[in-house]
Amino acid sequence: QVHLQESGPGLVKPSETLSLTCRVSGGSVTTSYWSWIRQAPGKGPECIGYMFYTGRTNYNPSFKSRVTMSIDTPKNQFSLKVNSVNAADTAVYYCASARRSGASYYFEYWGQGTLVTVSA
Amino acid sequence: STELTQAPSLSVSPGQTARIACSGDALSKHSGYWYQQKSGQAPTLVIFKDTERPSGIPGRFSGSGSGTTITLTITEVQAEDEADYYCQSTDNSDTYPVFGGGTKLTVL
Numbered sequence: 697q698v699h700l701q702e703s704g705p706g707l708v709k710p711s712e713t714l715s716l717t718c719r720v721s722g723g724s725v726t727t728s729y730w731s732w733i734r735q736a737p738g739k740g741p742e743c744i745g746y747m748f749y750t751g752r753t754n755y756n757p758s759f760k761s762r763v764t765m766s767i768d769t770p771k772n773q774f775s776l777k778v779n780s781v782n783a784a785d786t787a788v789y790y791c792a793s794a795r796r797s798g799a800s801y802y803f804e805y806w807g808q809g810t811l812v813t814v815s816a
Numbered sequence: 817s818t819e820l821t822q823a824p825s826l827s828v829s830p831g832q833t834a835r836i837a838c839s840g841d842a843l844s845k846h847s848g849y850w851y852q853q854k855s856g857q858a859p860t861l862v863i864f865k866d867t868e869r870p871s872g873i874p875g876r877f878s879g880s881g882s883g884t885t886i887t888l889t890i891t892e893v894q895a896e897d898e899a900d901y902y903c904q905s906t907d908n909s910d911t912y913p914v915f916g917g918g919t920k921l922t923v924l
Contacts, residue, residue, distance in 0.1 A: 731913075740902055741851075741859060743913045756912050790858055797865055799910045802849040804870070806858040 698723040700791050700807035707813050708785075714778040714812055718791030725749050725772050729794035731803060732765065732776045734787040742787075744776065746794045746801055781814045788812075820903050820916035827922040834890040836919045838903030841884055846906040848886035850879060853900045853918075862901075863888060890921075898923045 704716035718730070731746035745755035747765045755763050759778070767774040778785060788811050792803040820840040828834045838848060848866050851859035861870055863879035866886060876891045886905075890897055903916040 740915045740918045741904075742915065745912070754912055794913075795864075797847055800847045800849075800865075800906045801913050802847075802861065802864055802904060803851075803859070803913075804861055806860070809858050 698728075698793055698805045700793065700805060702789060702791050702807045702810040704789075704810060704812070706811055707815065708781055709816055710782050710814055711780055714776070714781050714785060714789075714814075716776045716789055716791075716810065716812070717773055718775070718807060719771075719773045720793075721772070723793075725767055725769055725774060729796060729801060730765075730767065730774045731792045731794040731801070733790045733792055733803065733806075734785075735790070735809075736784075736787040739787075741790070744778075747774065783814050786812065786814045820905060820914060822901075822903060822916040822919045824917070825920045825922065827924055828893050829924045830893060830895060832893055834893050834897070834921055836888040836890075836901050836903075836921065837885055838887070838916050839885045840905065840916075842905045842908055842914070843881065843886055844884045846910075848879070848881055849904040850877075850886075850888045851902045851904065852897075853902065855899075859902060893921075893923055895923050897921060 699721045726749045732744040747753040762779045764777045788809040790809045791807045793805040794801045850863040853859040866881040867879045900918045
């Protein structure tokens, strides 16, 4: 079974860049799609985007201008950067494996999540 | 923007059946998915492609769909089923996943 573990700073200052990494174990990053999902306090999950190991990405239009996802196949991990953060970006950030079914993508395995707070 | 609508809360007694609905136009052309999220934990996939159950999910969890609505049914509800349940599908432009607002299931 695939295991995912997020890592990165828990506190980011407004206007700076949020950077997170997801380490994958129990499977290879070359065999699936990978995604970042966030959940603001008391809200439902929100997909930030997903990517394939080839580097092909698809970002939620709500984030498109601020988000970059990348993958490091030798290290079996993938990363997220969100630029110009503000208080509304405070959330628990999850990495997840995504599977494709026709035009749909869904999330089979999730990391435990990491809380990122945007505050000065 | 794509919207998936869920009732915010549902209360049932142990042993009863819980039915959680999710509605949205996207469900008429895309599959629906259900996740269970217990307090302080990451979501867990409990139903995929409208009706299929991942290995390890108890048989009391089932899914169905018709038109623009999908339904998660939990028969013989147990105390451990108390959680938030989120539906998920695909946005109207067929590009990215979207989630419903969630239904909090309380087992009385």
